Amino acid sequence: MTTPTSTTPGPPQSLADLPTRLPQRRELLTEVPGPASRELAQRRAAAVPSSAVSVMPVYVADADGGVIRDVDGNSFVDLGSGIAVTSVGASDPAVVTAVAEQVAHFTHTCFMVTPYQGYIEVAEELARLTPGEHAKRTVLFNSGAEAVENAVKIARLATGRQAVVAFDHAYHGRTNLTMALTAKSMPYKTNFGPFAPEVYRMPMSYPYRDAHPKISGKTAAKRAINQMEKQIGASSIAAILIEPIQGEGGFIVPAEGFLPTLADWAQKHGVVFIADEVQSGFCRTGDWFASQNEGVVPDLVTMAKGIAGGMPLSAVTGRAELLDAVHPGGLGGTYGGNPVACAAALAAIKTMKDHDLAGRARAIEALVLPRLRTLADELGTDQGPIGDIRxxxxxxxxxxxxxxxxxxxxxxxxxxxxECLAQGVLILTCGTYGNVIRLLPPLVISQELLEDALGVLENALRRHSITGGEG
Structure with a gap:
């Protein structure tokens, strides 16, 4: 059996070299949701609990590139990527081929029982891609929450300390420990306690809401450090856990200097600095990892979402001495590092390299941000509704x-x-206050498709700046 292996990439290939099966256009054939989606919704109501919510009322039949096609034949522009998962597209040809080849050989043996090459290759690749030149080790899991839980386990065992610091607006998962680490109560935590102990929450750098008075990143970090030292004590803290750009909390980008100041303090006091890159990793922010923007080198990095082109896989990569401190058998799981998911990850990473998807993410920023800022100027700060673009x-x-x-x-x-959904564009919302529109297009989305979707979003914002949201 052959699996995609790591190679030194040649010159980046054009996105035009990536074939697509579905026409890359927005097209509505029925009302939204259409009759087939409504029928599935009725079946779902009888089989699936109402607690398992879907944001969109349309049911997917196919997806490719930057397009999702529903069971009624409607084609939507995808500005969500399954929450930053399908960065290489929902059916990247390289991922599809790698998965099919692996499935034909074996779907599972359990790495803890009979290991296989793909797991090792993924670990080797992550050691190369994550920040820092130090010796690293990697252990694979299934979900972001599972990666975060294990990173905390590693930090606690390696340091012999118990306290873990998280931040306002953070989201780290839905398991018991990660609910404790997550800041927002509803819908993630309400009535699910008691939660895991020894979790402490500190103020985040939130430039838009720290603007009056304006607080620098370094000052915001010192504010958090002061609280940590007074409320916990440096010698009791096992780890600082932070998203370099917060995800569910509202895509909050901390002010420059916030992350390096925290990381420097952690290093000085023997505290493990964990970067939760579950949503921000794998070229999403224009670098392989968001930590790289200010040269921060985390002790541990947690990853998932974009790692494997839609297959369930997560990872903790970090300093060899931290992971090697854990006793044999202390880390693992039946499905962790599943061979099919590993094959998908190697193929997805190769696509990211071959087509310079980090560069494509920067090009998306260069297109989107000026258009949104022009729109905000057009609407005027007094009229709203745009308070911040980030x-x-x-x-x-x-x-x-x-x-x-x-x-x-x-x-x-x-x-x-x-309104965007009704016009054929899927966008996601987020934020502690439920007032943030987040844009997470597949990194392989075509320029034309992205510009079309932006036009729909801009018109919706124009209309609601006049109606005040009542329209």
């Missing part, structure tokens, strides 16, 4: 507020998202 690469966001204020406006946010 992000990096293809991880971009608009924070919507009520006219003339910084008061969050979740109603307009939902209305804009609904």
């Amino acid at each position: 992000g990096r690469g293809a991880m971009l966001a608009l924070e919507l507020v009520k006219p003339g204020t910084t008061e969050p406006d979740p109603e307009t946010t939902r209305a804009v998202a609904a």
Whole structure:
């Protein structure tokens, strides 16, 4: 059996070299949702609990490149990528081929029982890609939450300490420990306690909401450090866990200097610095990892989402001495590093390299941000609804507020998202206050398709700046 192997990439290939099966255009054949989606919704109501919510009322039949086609034949522009998962597209030819070849040989043996080459190759690749030149080790799991839980386990065992620091607006998962680490209560935590102990929350650098008075990244970090030292004590802290760009919390990009100051303090006090790159990793922000923007070298990096082209896989990569401190058998899981997911990851990473998808993320930023800022100027700060435009690469966001204020406006946010859906564009919302539109297009989306989707979003924002979200 052969698996995709790591090679030194040649000159980046054009995105035009990536074939697509589906026409890359927005096309609505029925109302949204259409009759077939409505029929599936009825079947779902009888089989799936209402607690398992889907944001969109349309049911997918096919997806390719930057397009999702539903069971009624409607084609939507995908600006969500399955929450930053399908960065290489939902059916990247290289991933499809690698998965098919691996499935034909074996789907599972359990790496803890009979190991295989693909797991080792993924670990080798992640050692090369993650920040830092130190010796590294990698262990593979299934989900982002599982990676975060294991990173905390590693930090606690290696340091002999218990306390873990997380931040306001953080999202780290839905398991018991990661719910404790997650900041937002509803819907993630409400009535699911008690939660894991020894988790402490510190203030995040949030430039838009720290603007009055303006707080620098270094000052914001010192504010958090002061609280850590007073409330916990440096000698009790096992780890600082932070998203370099927060995801579910609202795509919050901390002010320059915040992350390096925290990382420097952690290193000085023997605290493990964990970068949760589950949503921001794998070229999404214009670098392989968002930590690289300010030269931060985490002790541990947690990864998932974009790692494997849509297959379930996650990882913890970090300093060899930290992972090697764990006793034999202390890390693992039946499905962790599944061979099919490993094959998909190697193929997805090769596509990212071959087509310079980090560069493509920067090109997406260069297209999207000026258009959104021009629109904000057109609408005027007093009229709203755009309070802030932020992000990096293809991880971009608009924070919507009520006219003339910084008061969050979740109603307009939902209305804009609904109007975009009705016009054939899938966008996701997020944020502690439910007032952030996040843009996470596949990195392989064509320029024409992205510009078309932006036009739909811009028109929706124009209309709701006039109607105040009532339209």
